[in-house]
Each structure stands twice: as C-alpha cells, then as structure tokens.
Amino acid sequence: MMHFYRRRIIAVLFAIASCVSTAIHALPMASNVxxxxxxxxxxxxxxxxxxPRAWLGEQAVWVSAEHGQWIxxxxxxxxxxxxxxxxxxxxxxxxxxxxxxxxxxxxxxxxITLKDSSKxxxxxxxxxxxxxxxxxxxxxxRHWRATATGQETDANFIxxxxxxxxxxxxxxxxxxxxxxxxxxxxxxxxxxxTPIKASSTGQILAVDDYFFNGKTVFVDxxxxxxxxxxxxxxxxxxxxxxxxxxxxxxxxGMTGRASGPxxxxxxxxxxxMVDPALFIKP
Ligand SMILES: [Zn+2]
Numbered sequence: 001m002m003h004f005y006r007r008r009i010i011a012v013l014f015a016i017a018s019c020v021s022t023a024i025h026a027l028p029m030a031s032n033v034x035x036x037x038x039x040x041x042x043x044x045x046x047x048x049x050x051x052p053r054a055w056l057g058e059q060a061v062w063v064s065a066e067h068g069q070w071i072x073x074x075x076x077x078x079x080x081x082x083x084x085x086x087x088x089x090x091x092x093x094x095x096x097x098x099x100x101x102x103x104x105x106x107x108x109x110x111x112i113t114l115k116d117s118s119k120x121x122x123x124x125x126x127x128x129x130x131x132x133x134x135x136x137x138x139x140x141x142r143h144w145r146a147t148a149t150g151q152e153t154d155a156n157f158i159x160x161x162x163x164x165x166x167x168x169x170x171x172x173x174x175x176x177x178x179x180x181x182x183x184x185x186x187x188x189x190x191x192x193x194t195p196i197k198a199s200s201t202g203q204i205l206a207v208d209d210y211f212f213n214g215k216t217v218f219v220d221x222x223x224x225x226x227x228x229x230x231x232x233x234x235x236x237x238x239x240x241x242x243x244x245x246x247x248x249x250x251x252x253g254m255t256g257r258a259s260g261p262x263x264x265x266x267x268x269x270x271x272x273m274v275d276p277a278l279f280i281k282p
Pocket of ligand 1: 167186265
C-alpha cells in the first residue's frame with residue numbers, strides 16, 4: 001500500500017516537472033541537495049482560499065501556483081545538513097509542518113592562484129571592510145518583496161551574458177593553498193565591457209562596490225528570489241528602478257577579487273545562494 005502511494009507521489013512530481021517547461025512563470029528545476037531547490041506541494045489551489053504561506057526556519061519561502069497546485073519553491077543552502085527538514089506552512093489561522101528530504105551532493109574542488117595575495121590573506125583594514133560588507137549583503141539576501149497579481153515572480157531566467165561557463169556553482173575553493181568559502185555563483189567568461197543583462201524582470205535592490213565582489217548589482221524578482229551580478233566595470237542602473245528581462249544593468253569587468261574579466265552571477269532564494277543553472281533551460 002505504502003509502495004503504491006509513493007509511486008503516486010512520484011507520478012504527481014513527474015507531472016509537475018513535465019508541465020513546468022511550458023508554464024509562463026516557470027519554476028526553477030527541482031534538485032533536493034545542498035545548493036539546490038526543493039518543490040514542496042502544499043495542496044490544491046482553491047478559488048475561495050488565500051495562498052498558503054511557508055517558512056524555512058524564520059525565512060519566508062516563495063509559494064507559487066502551478067497547474068492547480070500550491071508549490072513552495074525552497075532554496076537549500078550549500079551548508080544545509082542532508083536529511084529531513086521541516087517547512088512551516090500557514091493557511092488562514094492554521095499552521096502545520098511538512099517535511100522534505102535533502103540528499104547529498106559532492107561538488108568538485110577548485111584550486112585558484114591569485115597573484116595579489118592581499119585579496120586572500122587580508123590586512124586588518126580590508127578584513128574590517130569585508131566583514132561589514134558581508135553583513136550588508138546578508139541583509140540584502142533576506143530581503144522580501146511580495147509581488148502584485150499579474151506581476152508574479154518569473155524564474156524563467158536567461159544567462160546574463162553569452163560566454164564560456166568558467167566556474168560552476170558549489171566548487172570547493174582553495175585560494176593560494178588556503179581553503180575558502182565554496183563558489184556561490186556561476187562564472188561566465190566574458191571580455192571586459194560586455195553588456196550584462198538582467199536575467200528576469202525585477203527591481204534593482206542595491207548597487208555597491210565591494211572588496212570581494214567588486215561593482216555589484218542586485219535585482220529583486222520578488223518573493224525572495226534575487227539575482228546578483230559581480231565584478232562589473234560599470235553599473236548602468238539605480239536602486240529602486242524596475243528592469244525588464246534582458247535589460248542591460250552594466251558592463252562586465254574584473255573589479256573586486258577576480259583573476260581575470262568575468263561575470264560572477266549568483267541566484268538567491270529565501271536568503272540563500274542556490275545553483276543558477278537550475279533557473280536556465282537546458
Ligand atoms: Zn565566481
């Protein structure tokens with residue numbers, strides 16, 4: 001009986017996955033691993049009931065209506081432990097917990113040599129600056145903007161620039177022999193001055209010039225989905241401005257900690273960096 005039930009669940013998940021590619025506001029591909037995205041089915045959409053709300057810990061999670069079902073689209077942090085996790089779901093005044101499983105993924109290792117070792121072993125001044133910036137970026141990552149009807153979050157992303165995919169998401173990085181944080185984005189090798197395009201429609205959440213990320217633009221796509229474009233040579237947008245998919249946000253470069261000109265592109269979902277490749281159609 002249990003086996004049959006499980007097969008039915010799998011059949012439903014397949015049905016969702018096969019419909020996604022044709023939906024206008026497509027969901028990212030599901031990948032239940034650290035750095036991936038989980039789809040948690042919350043129940044059928046009803047005309048009378050409001051959309052359910054969902055949280056992972058204290059962080060609100062995007063809930064999308066897809067083919068008659070409410071689906072929580074949950075970003076899974078790279079450092080999230082594998083195993084069973086609980087999603088808190090609120091419908092009206094009621095709150096319940098739904099569990100979902102996160103499997104393992106071993107990302108490859110990458111060794112990088114930087115000529116400028118001051119960007120690996122930091123001076124006290126640089127260290128203080130970098131720590132302050134990381135805290136500011138952390139606040140931006142948790143930003144939440146609810147979207148109005150008709151302006152739903154569109155996760156059907158385009159690559160911000162055409163080029164060789166140089167470093168994939170999740171690489172366990174060693175800079176000049178020193179282990180550092182894993183790679184939290186996707187690097188696209190592009191010459192300096194290449195136009196960098198917004199991956200989807202959204203609002204500029206912030207622009208800044210950081211020690212590690214260099215000149216950076218954050219685009220808020222609503223419901224906790226944010227994209228980040230780093231190492232830019234020039235920024236062409238202002239905070240608060242709305243951008244369309246494909247609109248230029250700046251020009252590529254190598255500002256911040258970069259061994260050569262490239263775009264570092266990160267995607268943030270419910271406060272955590274997830275694999276941008278899940279948002280691009282294969
Ligand atoms: Zn990168």
